[in-house]
Amino acid sequence: MGKITRRALLLGGAGLGVSGGVMGLSWVRGSNRYEDLVKRTWQSVEPVGQAFPNSHERLVAYACMAANAHNTQPWKFSVFEDRIHIAPDFNRATPVVDPEHRHLFASLGCAVENLSVAAQASGFSAPVTFQDDGCTVHLIGDEKAASRSNPRFEAISNRQCVRANYDGRSLSDADLQGLREALDDEEVSAFLVTNRAEIDQLRDLILSANSVQLKSQAFRDELKAWIRFSGREAAETRDGLYAPASGNPAVPGWLGRRIFDLVVSADGENAKYAEQIASSAGLVVLAAHRDDPIGWMQAGQSCQRFALEATARGVRYAFLNQPIEVAEMLPELQAMLGTDLRPNLLMRFGYGPTLPRSLRRSAEDVITRSG
Numbered sequence: 070m071g072k073i074t075r076r077a078l079l080l081g082g083a084g085l086g087v088s089g090g091v092m093g094l095s096w097v098r099g100s101n102r103y104e105d106l107v108k109r110t111w112q113s114v115e116p117v118g119q120a121f122p123n124s125h126e127r128l129v130a131y132a133c134m135a136a137n138a139h140n141t142q143p144w145k146f147s148v149f150e151d152r153i154h155i156a157p158d159f160n161r162a163t164p165v166v167d168p169e170h171r172h173l174f175a176s177l178g179c180a181v182e183n184l185s186v187a188a189q190a191s192g193f194s195a196p197v198t199f200q201d202d203g204c205t206v207h208l209i210g211d212e213k214a215a216s217r218s219n220p221r222f223e224a225i226s227n228r229q230c231v232r233a234n235y236d237g238r239s240l241s242d243a244d245l246q247g248l249r250e251a252l253d254d255e256e257v258s259a260f261l262v263t264n265r266a267e268i269d270q271l272r273d274l275i276l277s278a279n280s281v282q283l284k285s286q287a288f289r290d291e292l293k294a295w296i297r298f299s300g301r302e303a304a305e306t307r308d309g310l311y312a313p314a315s316g317n318p319a320v321p322g323w324l325g326r327r328i329f330d331l332v333v334s335a336d337g338e339n340a341k342y343a344e345q346i347a348s349s350a351g352l353v354v355l356a357a358h359r360d361d362p363i364g365w366m367q368a369g370q371s372c373q374r375f376a377l378e379a380t381a382r383g384v385r386y387a388f389l390n391q392p393i394e395v396a397e398m399l400p401e402l403q404a405m406l407g408t409d410l411r412p413n414l415l416m417r418f419g420y421g422p423t424l425p426r427s428l429r430r431s432a433e434d435v436i437t438r439s440g
């Protein structure tokens with residue numbers, strides 16, 4: 070078999086989309102099911118008005134719209150009338166890229182921010198508490214809360230990670246200031262980098278770490294296992310990284326896995342990341358003040374607050390966590406930032422397009438019923 074190039078991969082995707090035959094038809098049916106699930110998953114948000122427990126199920130659905138590592142959705146929700154608790158689901162861990170569960174806990178922090186914002190918009194004061202084994206939103210009736218309009222609430226169903234080239238523009242002063250304010254957190258330090266020379270320095274570290282990861286067979290196998298190459302695959306599990314959400318064409322799974330093995334290389338991916346970073350307005354690194362599950366969740370909460378504020382302002386963002394995930398790169402990252410704190414998350418941001426959406430499991434699938 071000849072070498073499959075990136076261009077062939079693109080053409081292959083387009084060609085298969087119109088093919089007939091038994092396999093072609095079932096593949097198209099899978100795409101329709103994916104489109105239906107996108108509409109159902111990402112309905113625009115409304116304050117939850119129904120009685121318990123329906124109200125709380127809707128809040129859980131909003132929580133699940135949060136960013137989460139590899140879209141494994143590593144969470145379990147316990148719903149009580151006066152609170153909702155989010156616990157880790159270690160069955161959905163990614164042990165190669167995240168052996169200590171730092172990003173798994175950060176994902177819970179992202180979900181708790183959505184939950185708290187949605188509960189506030191629905192008439193609760195919704196303070197968040199963190200425990201070693203998860204986090205809790207307390208639902209306390211607060212008449213004034215519902216009347217406060219909050220663009221971050223509307224942003225919950227529009228937010229997505231956009232792994233595409235942005236348009237190269239700098240952010241307006243107002244948008245940059247809005248993001249700075251969203252990042253203001255007593256528990257988490259934010260390092261906002263908009264100077265091009267500093268962005269380039271960080272880029273080099275990101276690319277080096279990316280090379281380390283893509284040369285590891287264990288890393289590649291784990292990543293590949295979470296990619297959903299077609300609408301059909303995405304719709305079957307309603308989790309994972311839907312290929313078109315990363316700017317790649319949808320292809321049948323068997324073909325996607327072949328192509329992944331043949332085409333995805335450190336050099337190719339680095340060229341893509343370098344372009345994406347050059348097109349971005351800036352980078353931001355978040356580092357929690359404590360280095361334990363509570364700190365990791367706090368970093369996630371701060372990150373989701375940033376994401377919602379960015380989305381409300383029409384600013385796109387995506388993660389570039391490679392130098393955080395490759396432990397030997399951390400000292401260099403810390404030196405560049407001038408901090409002893411251990412960074413938790415690295416993102417880029419800018420103005421740009423949107424991409425196809427990832428899916429989520431239903432609230433019912435992630436609520437643990439007790440008694």
Ligand SMILES: Cc1cc2nc3c(=O)[nH]c(=O)nc-3n(C[C@H](O)[C@H](O)[C@H](O)COP(=O)(O)O)c2cc1C
Pocket residue numbers: 134135136137138139140172173175176179228229230231232309310314369387388389390391414427
């Ligand atoms: C803690 C955490 C780590 C993540 N790491 C990466 C990453 O290194 N690279 C990447 O492209 N996306 C990363 N993501 C983004 C997720 O893959 C993304 O949120 C998920 O696939 C769902 O897609 P959506 O956010 O567009 O809905 C991360 C998200 C979180 C919360």
